[in-house]
Structure formats: structure tokens, C-alpha cells
Amino acid sequence: xxxxAKIVRAxxxxxxxxxxxxxxxxxxxxAVKVEARAARLRGIAAAALALDNGIDWVIxxxxxxxxxxxxxxxxxxxxxxxxxxxxxxxxxxxILFDQVLPKGVSGSGVAxxxxxxxxxxxxxxxxxxxxxxxxxxxxxxxxxxxxxxTTGAPQGIELSSALIEQTSASLCAAIGDLEIQSHLSVLxxxxxxxxxxxxxxxxxxxxxxxxxxxxxxxxxSALGLDPSKLRVSFERIQPNSLILTPQxxxxxxxxxETAAIKTDCLVFVAVGGARVAxxxxxxxxxxxxxxxxxxxxxxxxSVATLNTxxxxxxxxxxxxxxxxxxxxxxxxxICLARDTEVAGAQDGPKLIRSGDLGRIDAAGFxxxxxxxxxxxxxxxxxxxxxxxxxxxxxxxxxxxxSFVFSEGQQRLAALLLTSATPxxxxxxxxxxxxxxxxxxxxxxxxxxxxxxxxxxxxxTANGRLRRDQIAQQLAGILERAVSTVAATxxxxxxxxxxxxxx
Numbered sequence: 001x002x003x004x005a006k007i008v009r010a011x012x013x014x015x016x017x018x019x020x021x022x023x024x025x026x027x028x029x030x031a032v033k034v035e036a037r038a039a040r041l042r043g044i045a046a047a048a049l050a051l052d053n054g055i056d057w058v059i060x061x062x063x064x065x066x067x068x069x070x071x072x073x074x075x076x077x078x079x080x081x082x083x084x085x086x087x088x089x090x091x092x093x094x095i096l097f098d099q100v101l102p103k104g105v106s107g108s109g110v111a112x113x114x115x116x117x118x119x120x121x122x123x124x125x126x127x128x129x130x131x132x133x134x135x136x137x138x139x140x141x142x143x144x145x146x147x148x149x150t151t152g153a154p155q156g157i158e159l160s161s162a163l164i165e166q167t168s169a170s171l172c173a174a175i176g177d178l179e180i181q182s183h184l185s186v187l188x189x190x191x192x193x194x195x196x197x198x199x200x201x202x203x204x205x206x207x208x209x210x211x212x213x214x215x216x217x218x219x220x221s222a223l224g225l226d227p228s229k230l231r232v233s234f235e236r237i238q239p240n241s242l243i244l245t246p247q248x249x250x251x252x253x254x255x256x257e258t259a260a261i262k263t264d265c266l267v268f269v270a271v272g273g274a275r276v277a278x279x280x281x282x283x284x285x286x287x288x289x290x291x292x293x294x295x296x297x298x299x300x301x302s303v304a305t306l307n308t309x310x311x312x313x314x315x316x317x318x319x320x321x322x323x324x325x326x327x328x329x330x331x332x333x334i335c336l337a338r339d340t341e342v343a344g345a346q347d348g349p350k351l352i353r354s355g356d357l358g359r360i361d362a363a364g365f366x367x368x369x370x371x372x373x374x375x376x377x378x379x380x381x382x383x384x385x386x387x388x389x390x391x392x393x394x395x396x397x398x399x400x401x402s403f404v405f406s407e408g409q410q411r412l413a414a415l416l417l418t419s420a421t422p423x424x425x426x427x428x429x430x431x432x433x434x435x436x437x438x439x440x441x442x443x444x445x446x447x448x449x450x451x452x453x454x455x456x457x458x459x460t461a462n463g464r465l466r467r468d469q470i471a472q473q474l475a476g477i478l479e480r481a482v483s484t485v486a487a488t489x490x491x492x493x494x495x496x497x498x499x500x501x502x
Contacts (some may be wrong), residue, residue, distance in 0.1 A: 003165045007203045008034055016208045018055045021216055025055055027206070028262075032160040037063035037455060040112060046070040046090060047120075048096040049190065050083075052213050056118045057189045057241040058199055060096055061300075065142060065161065072144045073190035074102070075229075076214070077221050078154065078461050079454070080404035085153050086146045095121050145192040145298050154461070157298045159192075159306070167301035170327050174306055176205055180267050184210045184239035186225070186248060191462075192302045193272060198243050210237050224463075225251040231260050238265040245273040247463065249284055249291060256287035263288040270306070271295055275368065275387045277395035278315045279435075285314075293317050295368055299352050300336050305366045314363035317464065326366055327351060334358040357385065372398070374467060379409045382439040385473060389414070389440060390465075392432050398424060401452050403470055404442070413444035415470075417451050 001009070003411040010017070011453045013028030019102040027035065034077075037059055041047065047069055058419040070089045074083055083102045087095070096120045104223070106121055112118045118190060141163035146154040183202040186195035189211075202209050218229030220357050226250050234255070244252065256367035269291045276293045284291035294306035295317035305326065306317035320326045337350035357369040370385020377383055386404035393414060401417035419423055425445065433441040452458040457469045 001163070003036065003168055003200060003204065003500050004062050007062065007200070007335075009429040010206050012206065018058055018209050020054045020211045021213065023055060025059075030059070033059050034066060036152075038067045041069055041094075042067065044069055044094045044372045046072060046092045048072045048074050048087060048090065048092050048095040050076070050095055051072045051189075052076065052120060052215075053189050054098075054211050054213055054276045055183055056098065058203075058209065058211055060118070061189070061195070061199070066166075067162075068142070070141050070144065072146070072156075073195065074194075075146070075461065076188040077188065078146070079251040082146075082154050086156065088144075089156050090144050092123060094307045097121065101410075107115075110452040121384055143192075143195075145195075146297050159298075163301045164196060164200070165313070166323060166340075167196055167303060167321075168204055169322045170203045171197055171303060171306075172320040174203075174308055175268060178241075178268055178309070180205075180207055180208060182208045182237065182239050184217070184237050185212065185243075186219060186230070186231065187243055187245070188214065188219070192298055193296075194243055194350060197270060198304050202241070210239060212237075222253065223338060224248075226262070227251055227255055233253055234261050240265060241269065242266070242289075243272070243395055245463075246271060246276045246280060246391070249276075249280060249289070250397075252289060253280075253283050253287050256289055266290055268292065268309075272296065272303070272317075273462075275370070275391040276393035279392060281314045283395070294464065295366065295424075296350065297354055305334050311364045311365075313361075313363070314368050315352060316358060316361070318366065318423065319364050320366065321460055326360060328358060328360055329353070332357045332369075334366070334368065370397070376406045376412070377402070377409065378406060378412075378439065380439065384412065384440050386467075389432075389442065392435070396428050396432070397460055398428050401448065403465060403467075404453070405471070405474065407444060411443040412441065413446065414442055415446050415448050417448040 008031035010027035013026060015027050016024055017027045017030045018025040038428045046303065046439070049061060049066060049071055061071060068366065072086065073141050074086060080103045087102060087105070087401055096118060101121060103119065109129070109194060110120050110168055112120050128231055142164060144156045144158045146156050155186050158428060161471040183192055183198060186330050189195050189199065199209060216229065216257060217233045218226030220226065230251065256263050258500050266289060269289055271291050272294045281291055281293060292307040292312060294303050296303040296305070303321065304324050305318045305320050307313065308315065311319050323339050327335045327337065329335055334354040334356045336354060337351050355372055357372055359367050361367070370387040374386055375383050376386055389404045390400060390402045393416065398420040399416055407413050416425065429442050429445065430479045454461060458466055460466055
């Protein structure tokens with residue numbers, strides 16, 4: 001049975017499947033609506049989804065999946081140029097939208113049946129993919145997921161229906177026995193992690209998905225959270241599960257620690273998308289948030305490993321999901337494969353290289369050390385993954401942003417966005433250093449007066465550091481910082497130096 005068939009053939013057709021601020025849909029109604037939407041989309045080969053989170057997004061996505069339309073979710077947090085690139089690169093002939101058409105697309109659209117004001121606009125298929133010899137095969141590609149990456153042009157990852165269904169089934173097997181009856185979607189559905197783990201998985205298990213709009217949950221265009229709006233939605237819905245990035249988990253921790261929300265409704269909070277500091281996980285657990293870290297790749301349909309209540313080790317990204325094989329290459333790189341592919345391989349298993357360095361302990365838990373391309377090589381021969389230290393820094397309530405680098409390959413330093421005093425930051429770094437081996441300890445820090453931002457090209461569209469751009473600007477930042485230090489002679493005997501402005 002296919003993924004969509006399994007979802008719409010629910011055992012209890014009267015049970016709620018989808019709820020948003022405007023309507024609610026039972027599983028029985030969902031089956032009818034998916035079939036009706038599929039009929040409206042027939043004849044389309046590839047369609048972009050430029051919709052806000054909501055019931056319409058889910059139904060049209062399922063409809064496209066059910067009849068083999070190649071869907072291209074467009075993150076609304078992408079810049080105009082990134083969306084334009086995705087539209088041209090994906091060879092689309094239609095776009096579903098509920099607000100305004102992206103720049104460069106003409107027409108007003110044909111109104112479609114739905115909960116919100118969804119419209120379908122036929123567009124002339126862009127032939128950039130064909131000309132480049134990259135035309136997608138409709139029979140094998142079900143979805144193209146665009147990741148912002150570290151460059152301006154997003155990369156489109158083609159995913160087959162088989163891979164998506166395998167990942168969904170693996171997640172169902174891993175968490176299906178948990179007492180999760182309701183899931184609140186916080187991340188955008190255009191994020192593959194939420195698309196698969198926040199829609200396909202709970203619906204496959206017969207659970208209720210609260211498909212609230214971004215505004216309703218307080219999600220900003222920069223993927224931050226408005227705590228007051230999240231609190232209102234959280235208290236109204238009382239969800240059993242969430243999917244969060246480390247940054248969003250910090251917001252939830254603040255709400256729980258100040259008693260703004262009660263967390264006893266939560267059963268499982270998956271955390272991923274970036275490295276998670278063990279200190280943040282312990283903070284979440286102390287606040288009554290059952291947070292569990294996972295890991296995966298877009299190329300592998302998002303999730304590959306996951307901590308669960310039955311198998312949990314803070315600091316790791318969990319054990320491989322059922323049906324997933326994790327292999328550490330001789331050079332330390334994490335590689336992923338499906339058990340079925342390993343068993344049927346004639347010339348060795350087909351492995352997807354992650355670009356991440358890691359290890360597996362004796363109990364089978366996987367650890368991610370950092371990106372191979374970001375590795376800092378010190379003159380003493382030690383290799384340090386900056387993400388490791390940045391995760392610990394960013395877990396501190398005193399530090400908003402951090403970027404770790406080496407000064408002359410001799411010592412580790414950091415750019416920090418913080419409003420704390422130098423003495424407070426020094427004490428915090430002392431605390432963090434005490435948990436790190438000697439070779440990974442910070443010896444210098446500089447205060448940022450201007451946050452890293454997408455507009456400055458120092459953050460990707462989904463808020464990750466653009467290390468290449470920061471590195472290009474680093475010399476000028478440090479030149480200004482060093483001259484300030486010489487003038488003020490701050491902390492002459494201390495291993496860290498607070499320098500401002502940068």
C-alpha cells in the first residue's frame with residue numbers, strides 16, 4: 001500500500017486528521033478531498049507549493065504525491081532570487097499559491113477549492129534543467145527539496161517516492177508505540193523534516209496534525225519564534241509532539257522555565273537541523289521537555305538516526321532508524337544506506353556520503369563531530385570541528401550567536417553576539433571550557449556589534465552560518481577589533497579578550 005493510500009484508508013474515518021485555525025478535517029473527509037484535489041491537478045507534471053502552513057498545503061501535497069506529480073515546496077523564507085532560481089531549476093509548469101505570486105511569474109491564478117484562498121497558476125515550463133541535462137524523471141522523482149545551503153543559489157535534491165515512503169515507515173516503526181495523539185507543526189512544511197516527520201508520519205499513524213499558519217505559531221520570516229504567539233497556540237492545542245531546531249528549542253525552554261506553558265502534555269520533541277549542545281538537551285529535560293536529538297540528510301529523505309525514550313543518549317544523534325545502515329568510512333565520514341540496498345548490492349553497498357565526520361559507539365549510538373569542510377586544523381596537529389564549540393556557546397542564555405575560528409592556527413577564538421558584560425562572558429567561557437578538552441578550548445573572543453544576518457550574506461535563508469562569507473569579512477572585523485584591544489588593553493592577563501565593536 002502506498003503512503004497516501006495508507007493515510008486516506010484510516011481505520012476510523014470519523015477521527016480528526018487535520019486542524020487549523022479555520023477548519024478541521026476527519027480522515028474520511030481527507031480521503032475525499034485528496035481525490036478531488038488530485039482531479040484538479042491532473043495533466044500537470046511538476047508543481048511548486050508556495051503556500052503557508054495549513055490544511056490546504058497538506059491536502060495538495062498528498063494529492064500531488066498520489067498521482068505522481070513532482071512537487072516542489074518553496075520555502076517562504078527564501079529570498080526572491082532564491083525562489084526565482086528554484087522555479088527555473090525545477091522545470092515547473094504550475095504553481096500553487098495563497099498569497100502573491102513570486103516575482104517574475106505573471107498571471108493572477110485560477111481559484112481552487114480549499115480552506116484558504118489557494119490558487120493555481122499555469123506557468124511556462126523553464127527549460128534550464130533540460131538544457132543542463134538534468135531533466136527529472138517523473139516516474140522516479142516525487143519531490144524536489146531545495147536547501148539554502150551555504151551559497152546564494154539553493155540546491156534542489158531529487159527524492160523518489162520509494163525513499164520518502166521508506167523514511168516515513170522507518171519513523172513510524174521508531175515512534176509508533178509512543179502515546180502521541182496530536183502533533184503541532186511549527187517548522188514550515190516546505191522544510192523536508194516537517195513535511196515527512198510532521199505530516200506523513202503522524203497521518204500514517206492515524207494521529208491528528210495541527211496545521212497552524214506561521215503567524216499563528218509565531219514563526220518569523222527568519223525562522224525565529226515569537227514566544228507570546230507560540231504560548232497561545234501551545235496552551236490552546238496542548239500538543240503531544242513537536243519538531244524543533246536548537247534555536248526554537250531554546251524558546252520553548254524559556255517558556256517552560258518561566259511557567260508560561262505547562263509541558264506535561266508533551267511526549268516527544270524531535271530536535272534537528274543543526275548540532276545540539278548536550279547542555280541544551282539537559283536544560284530541556286530539566287524544564288520538563290522530552291527532547292530527543294536526531295540526524296539526517298535531505299538526500300536521504302531527512303531522518304536517518306534518532307534518539308527515542310527506549311534508546312537515548314544525550315550527546316549522540318541516536319541509533320539508526322529501522323532499515324537504515326550507518327557506516328563510518330576509513331576517513332571518518334558518516335555514510336548512509338538502506339538495508340535493502342546493502343543486501344541487494346552486487347558491487348558493495350550504495351552509500352550516501354554525508355560530508356559529516358562522526359563515529360559510532362559500542363552500543364550503536366551515532367555521534368556527529370562536524371562538517372569535514374569546516375574542520376579547523378591547529379598547528380599542534382589537532383583537528384577541531386567549530387560546530388562542536390559553537391553549539392555549546394549558543395546553548396548559553398548569554399550568547400545569541402557564535403562563530404569559532406583559529407587565529408594563525410595557534411589558538412581558537414570566537415565572534416560572539418552578546419549583551420552580557422565582559423566579566424559575565426569570561427565566566428561563561430570558563431564554564432564551557434571546563435567541559436572541553438584542552439585543545440578545543442577558546443582563548444580569545446570578540447564582541448559582534450552587528451548580528452549575522454541573511455541581508456549581510458552571513459546567514460543562509462534558514463539561519464545557518466555562511467562560513468565562507470564570514471571568513472571573507474573576518475580580516476576586516478579582526479583588524480578593527482585588534483586596534484580596539486590595543487587602545488583599551490582590556491583583560492591583559494586573561495586568556496580571553498572582549499573586543500568591540502566588530
